[in-house]
Amino acid sequence: MAPTKDAKPPSFFVSLPVESLDSSTDFYKSLNFTPLPDFSDDNTAALRFPYSANSNICLMLHAPSRFQEFVRKGSEIAQPKKTTGAIFTLGVGSRETVDGLLDKAQKAGGKKDPFKMKGYGKPLGIYTRSFEDFDGHIWEATTMLDEKEKVEA
Template identity: 45%
Template sequence: MIKQIFVNLPVKDLEATKTFWTAVGFTFNPQFSDQNAASLVLGENIYAMLIVPSYFSTFTKKEIVDATKMTEAINALGAESKAEVDNIVDKAIAAGGKETRAAEDHGWMYGRSFEDLDGHQWEVTYIDVSSIPANPGEAS
């Protein structure tokens, strides 16, 4: 069983990125942070490693994607409430992020999306598991 998750993302300006995520309300784990990377704490044992390109390139032989031009992945975060979804996304936008999709409210599921300073896509969703319909794909 997996005990921790580390999502590695390249960032152009580590200090600006740290300022952005701090403004959104998140913290960093100094144990896994230095001048090359910052360990963004997303939850218990869930981290995004925000890594400068020169160091990121030591982990892969592939070209680093420019997330402002191409989609590499959509990073989805589960929130505890609709209000928390709005709080996180509103703070991200206020800190310089860009809303990428309007709020979607399906009653049992609510979500919004934004891009961070480097264009990485983040989807923040609240799911009321007690209200999930029998066939969620057919629910509106």
């Protein structure tokens, strides 16, 4: 699983257990994650995060048996539909991109806005919306509001 010599390998990896490697891979590809075949095999799909600011991050989707190889002996794999252990946030450049990402997630079979922040985060100077993937992992898409957007209703 060595990277091709022209590609700069990611420097940060996020690993998630998924029930269906093929379905989850297709879901994330529909959100513009880029497959990294050099880091993938029959039990793991590696995908580079979308948007240039995130391009050094790699999402590693693992079949349950593979994911179990990485956890402490005797520990259980969290069931994200029952327990939220982490929220993953993609920083993007605009409100339109946030909304577009959620539309893509829903079209690909995810769930839009499983939770909502008050004013979608406006009191914090951000615009944030969330989505849930097939396995129940919670993601956010967020962008900073400019000064004009902060004061508009």
